Each structure stands twice: as structure tokens, then as C-alpha cells.
Amino acid sequence: MANRPAQQYVLNSVCLFFNTNIDNLLNNRSRSVSTIWVRQVAAWLLRKYTGMSLNEIGSLLNQHHATVIHSIKKVEKVMQDGLPSAANVLELDRIVLAKGIEVQRSSMPALLVCPHCGESIGISDV
Numbered sequence: 001m002a003n004r005p006a007q008q009y010v011l012n013s014v015c016l017f018f019n020t021n022i023d024n025l026l027n028n029r030s031r032s033v034s035t036i037w038v039r040q041v042a043a044w045l046l047r048k049y050t051g052m053s054l055n056e057i058g059s060l061l062n063q064h065h066a067t068v069i070h071s072i073k074k075v076e077k078v079m080q081d082g083l084p085s086a087a088n089v090l091e092l093d094r095i096v097l098a099k100g101i102e103v104q105r106s107s108m109p110a111l112l113v114c115p116h117c118g119e120s121i122g123i124s125d126v
Contacts, residue, residue: 006050007060010096014042017092026061039063040071041089045096047072 015022018038025042028035039061046057047068054065061068079086 007046007052010045010049011042013092013096014038014045017088017095029062037085040074041092043068043071044075044089045093048093049096 011022011025014020015025018034018041020035020038024035025038030036043057043061043063046052046060047054052060054068057063058065058068063071075089079089
């Protein structure tokens with residue numbers, strides 16, 4: 001079960017950082033690069049800090065679980081490659097972590113396998 005205060009804090013932090021609102025993040029089906037990136041970062045942070053399942057994140061962000069997998073992989077790749085947008089992700093990650101969100105990592109393995117499609121995703125410690 002997801003940690004609701006952590007979930008809300010992550011969403012609020014993402015919206016403040018990227019200067020958008022919750023409705024835009026959760027309900028806007030825009031395919032603009034900037035909107036997609038904000039959703040991808042939100043999915044990555046939600047997975048990292050809330051213990052939400054891929055399906056729960058997908059339901060919250062109005063996305064299919066496979067899209068959530070892609071989002072997490074995309075953010076991980078940007079960070080591994082050291083692209084300029086990685087600095088934003090790391091800064092936002094520090095902001096969320098600084099607030100003392102209860103991390104539910106103890107039950108989360110380093111490598112996750114999607115129960116629906118069998119695809120593996122890694123969650124790195126940053």
C-alpha cells in the first residue's frame with residue numbers, strides 16, 4: 001500500500017519544481033516533451049519514495065503500467081548518461097529526500113519484474 005502523505009508530497013514537489021499544477025500532471029494527456037518529462041520524473045520519484053506498484057503509479061498518472069516502466073527507465077538512462085536534465089532530477093530528488101519522506105525500500109528489490117509483461121527494470125540508489 002502506498003504512503004499517501006509521501007505520494008502527495010512527491011506530486012506537490014514535482015509540480016512546484018517544474019512550475020505546473022497537479023491537474024496538469026495527472027489529467028493532461030499532452031504529448032509535449034516537457035509534459036512527458038514531468039510525468040516521467042514524477043513516476044520515477046513515486047516509485048522510489050512511496051512503494052507504489054507500477055499499476056498504482058499508472059492509475060494515478062492515467063498511464064498504462066508499461067508506460068510507467070518506460071518512464072522509470074528513461075529517467076534512469078538520463079541520469080546514467082549525465083545529460084543536462086539529470087541535474088534537475090538530482091536536485092528534485094534531494095528536495096524530496098530532505099523532507100524526510102519515509103522510504104519504503106526495505107521491501108523493494110533492486111531489480112523489479114513487471115507482473116503483467118515480464119519486463120525488468122532497475123531502481124538505482126542515487
